[in-house]
Amino acid sequence: MKKLAILILSIIGFTACQNDDKDQIPAETEVNFSFTHLFNGEEIDLENQTYTLPAGESFTPRKFKYYISNITFENSNSGASYKIEDGYFLIDQAGKKEFSVSLPTAEYDQLTFYVGIDKARNLSTDQVGDLDPNNDMVWNWNTGYKFLVLEGEWNYQGSERAGLIVHIGNNNPENEQNFKAISIDLNAKGKSLGNKASINLDLEAELSELFIHPNSIKIHELENTSIMGGDVAIQVANNYQEGLFSLK
Amino acid sequence: MNIIKNIKHLLFIALVPLSACLDNPSPNELKGPELFTPVLSPSLQQENFPQLARNPMSKEGVLLGKTLFYDPALSQNGKVSCASCHEPKQAFSDGLPLSDQGVSGKPLHRHSPVLFNMAWHPGLFWDGGATNLESMVFGPLTHPDEMGADLKEVIHYLNGSAQYPEMFKAAFETDSITSSLIGRSLAQFVRTLISQDSKYDQWKREETELDNVEVRGYQLYHKHCSTCHTEGLFTDLEYHNNGLDMNYPDPAELEGIYLGRYRISFDKKDKGAFKTPSLRNIALTAPYMHDGRFSSLEEVLDHYEHGIKVNESLAPELKTGIRLSANERAELLAFLETLTDYKFINNKAYQK
Numbered sequence: 001m002k003k004l005a006i007l008i009l010s011i012i013g014f015t016a017c018q019n020d021d022k023d024q025i026p027a028e029t030e031v032n033f034s035f036t037h038l039f040n041g042e043e044i045d046l047e048n049q050t051y052t053l054p055a056g057e058s059f060t061p062r063k064f065k066y067y068i069s070n071i072t073f074e075n076s077n078s079g080a081s082y083k084i085e086d087g088y089f090l091i092d093q094a095g096k097k098e099f100s101v102s103l104p105t106a107e108y109d110q111l112t113f114y115v116g117i118d119k120a121r122n123l124s125t126d127q128v129g130d131l132d133p134n135n136d137m138v139w140n141w142n143t144g145y146k147f148l149v150l151e152g153e154w155n156y157q158g159s160e161r162a163g164l165i166v167h168i169g170n171n172n173p174e175n176e177q178n179f180k181a182i183s184i185d186l187n188a189k190g191k192s193l194g195n196k197a198s199i200n201l202d203l204e205a206e207l208s209e210l211f212i213h214p215n216s217i218k219i220h221e222l223e224n225t226s227i228m229g230g231d232v233a234i235q236v237a238n239n240y241q242e243g244l245f246s247l248k
Numbered sequence: 249m250n251i252i253k254n255i256k257h258l259l260f261i262a263l264v265p266l267s268a269c270l271d272n273p274s275p276n277e278l279k280g281p282e283l284f285t286p287v288l289s290p291s292l293q294q295e296n297f298p299q300l301a302r303n304p305m306s307k308e309g310v311l312l313g314k315t316l317f318y319d320p321a322l323s324q325n326g327k328v329s330c331a332s333c334h335e336p337k338q339a340f341s342d343g344l345p346l347s348d349q350g351v352s353g354k355p356l357h358r359h360s361p362v363l364f365n366m367a368w369h370p371g372l373f374w375d376g377g378a379t380n381l382e383s384m385v386f387g388p389l390t391h392p393d394e395m396g397a398d399l400k401e402v403i404h405y406l407n408g409s410a411q412y413p414e415m416f417k418a419a420f421e422t423d424s425i426t427s428s429l430i431g432r433s434l435a436q437f438v439r440t441l442i443s444q445d446s447k448y449d450q451w452k453r454e455e456t457e458l459d460n461v462e463v464r465g466y467q468l469y470h471k472h473c474s475t476c477h478t479e480g481l482f483t484d485l486e487y488h489n490n491g492l493d494m495n496y497p498d499p500a501e502l503e504g505i506y507l508g509r510y511r512i513s514f515d516k517k518d519k520g521a522f523k524t525p526s527l528r529n530i531a532l533t534a535p536y537m538h539d540g541r542f543s544s545l546e547e548v549l550d551h552y553e554h555g556i557k558v559n560e561s562l563a564p565e566l567k568t569g570i571r572l573s574a575n576e577r578a579e580l581l582a583f584l585e586t587l588t589d590y591k592f593i594n595n596k597a598y599q600k
Contacts (some may be wrong), residue, residue: 126303126382126428126435133386133427134399140387141503142377142512165501176514224500229511 026197029105031073034098035091036204036248037064044093044207054211055218057156059164064207065092065137066115066148067130070181071101073108073193080106088117090130090137107194109187111201115240116147116179119171145169147179148240150210156220164219165226166210168233168240176229178237182245189247202248209244210236281306281419289444291452293480298367299439303382303432308419313437315415316430318600321405322389324351324396330388330434333360336598339529339589340364340441345540351396357505359540362533364443364592365481365526374522374538375509376487381435386427399427406430441598443528446589458586464576465583472570472580473527476563482527482587488563489520491556492537496520508538519561528587545584549577 037044039051039061050060069088074081082103089099116122117131122144125133137146147169154164171177184203186192193199211217215235219225227233283306285297299305316322320329333347334340340363348355358374366372371379378384388394389402406412406425416425419433450456458466469477478484487509496506496519504511509518522538536542542551552570556562572580592598 124380124383125386126431128426128428132399133383133390133431134403136390138383138386139377140391141373141375141505143379143383173514222500226500226503228500228503 025195026105028102029193029196030100030102030198031193032098032100032198032200033068033089034200034202036097036202037093038204038206040208041206046093051207053154053219054208054216055220057154057219059152059154061093061150061152061207063094063149063151065090065094067091067117067137067145068099068113068115069121070112070114070118072112073103073186074110074112075106075108076110076187080108082106082108088121088130090135092135103193105193105195107192109185109192111184111186112181113184114179114181115237116169117145117171118179119177122171139167139169144171147237150207154219154225159220162225165228166233166236167228168237170229170233176234178234180237180241182241184245184247186247191247203245204248205244206246207244209242210239213239213243215239280421281308286440286442288442289449289453291449291480292365292442292444294368297439300380300382300435303435305436305439306419308415309433309436310440312412312415312419313433313435314598314600315411316434317437322395322397322402324398327351328395330385330395331600333388333394334363336595337532337593338362339443339532339593341533343534345535345543350391350394352393354393356393357502358538359535362526362529363438364441364528364589366441367439368481369485369523371485371487371512371523375512376523377512381438382428382431385431385434389430399430402430403427441592443589443592445591446528447586448583449589451586458583461579461582462586463583465579465581465586468572468576468580469527469583472572475565476524477527483524485524487518487521487523489518489559489561490522490552491558491562491566492541492551493520494557494559517561520559521561521563527584529589529592531585531588532593545581546577549580 044061044064046061046064050058053059067088067090071084071087072081084101084103087101091097125131125138125143125145127133131145137149138144139146146167148166150164150166152164153161155161168178171179191199191201215238217232217235217239222232227236283304285305288294288297317330320327320332322329328349328351332349333342335342342349342360345359346355346357347360350356361374366381371377372381372384373387378387386399389397390399403425406416413423413425416429417423420429422429447456447458451458470479476484476486476488489508496508498504498507507519509521510516512518530545534543534545536545536548542548549570549572552566553572554569556566556569558567
């Protein structure tokens, strides 16, 4: 019996040495997210550059920032998924545009993340880190976060310059919420997870998409250049759900 | 209570020999923040004292909150403190219809609310948009027409001050001052502002008598007002359209401010609905309504008698108005006077 045990152990020990380093599957995968913000294909230059919105208006962006949260990787064959807990990341054109998360290595070919903050986490703002209210992303008249902020100088056909202010962010009530999931097919770009210790996911956001699809938003036809709630905010949120983000 | 005291006592005894070995520890380092719960008068008719589990009230936290509350250096121009619009003598209101005392000098769109018995309010601001005091304070602190603060600069100021780092350490046992702790300490202080010692409260506790006029006023209050101004806190903590306006303009840049509770709930019945203000200390807190449009209680009673605008969202109780004879009006006003809490407005613990 003892002999057998020694034999088995030595076989195990021996096979362990057979493993080649290049076949080693790392226990953890580090996923490095980075975001690039474009306007009509060119990278945004805040304050300095004027762009043309899809409806023909001029726009000089001053602020563009949003929260990414509830990141989930999924295997579309097995249905297995892994959600990044407590992952709330502020992406700011004038500041940080990347972050990294780690997860146990496994095969995932789909990615889902949300723009904004889920209902449970949006119930208070006395929070820290990226959710610290000093990031200028909390509403000052109700409790919760702005999910996405776009601000800048706007004018149309020689009209008075006006401030275009887009503040989107609501979980409540259900029919007014604009907390939106973005789905990315990792496999289509050869970015599936499974055996690498780290992988870079470089995402691009084309801002003109905020105004195009599925809802065409013409600021000059609105009563006002502030979009901070109600139907138009929901339209903008539907627009960033579809087509704002793409994986390079 | 006695058990807690005994534990504290035993702890203290246990710690004495230990402290002998340390370099002059301050008492706080030994026992941490000293938690407490306020004693409530039965006349408030409240079973519990609500506070958030993540932010239990402590003596050190309240003292820090009070210091911040009275500190104008938190504001953009160094001149506006919380107390600028919430003065103890006026039950923590300001006596102005729409204040223009903020850093920009622009008038606000809503009347400064009183601050007492806030611990029981599930919604803060006139429309209940803020749902806890810890989060609410960032509104007035950062609003460009109120204190206009940049929270990063506030943290910088607090870190560099002679007194604050130690106060934060005593209250929260940390060397890191964050926005969240500013919110939490201010919330702790505001929760201590409890008004429960007016003549009415003493009468309820059978410590004093109301005269006949006041008693008749109390009966009239019950008949006409108590549905919304529920006895105890003298507010139902709910939102009602009390017939002030027919229509509600909605300029986008004001984010639905005239729509009242509707801008939070998106429920049609909440159009033009605002939080029921408490009747406690009402004699001290003119002008009245969410926009301070009525300068006296007489005007308020005039409104309820013949000024109600009837639209779809009007509180059904108000459809026919509230008619009082001249005598009844005097009696009701006499009762409302009994809700003035002089102990509250003169309480040194709440003052600078």
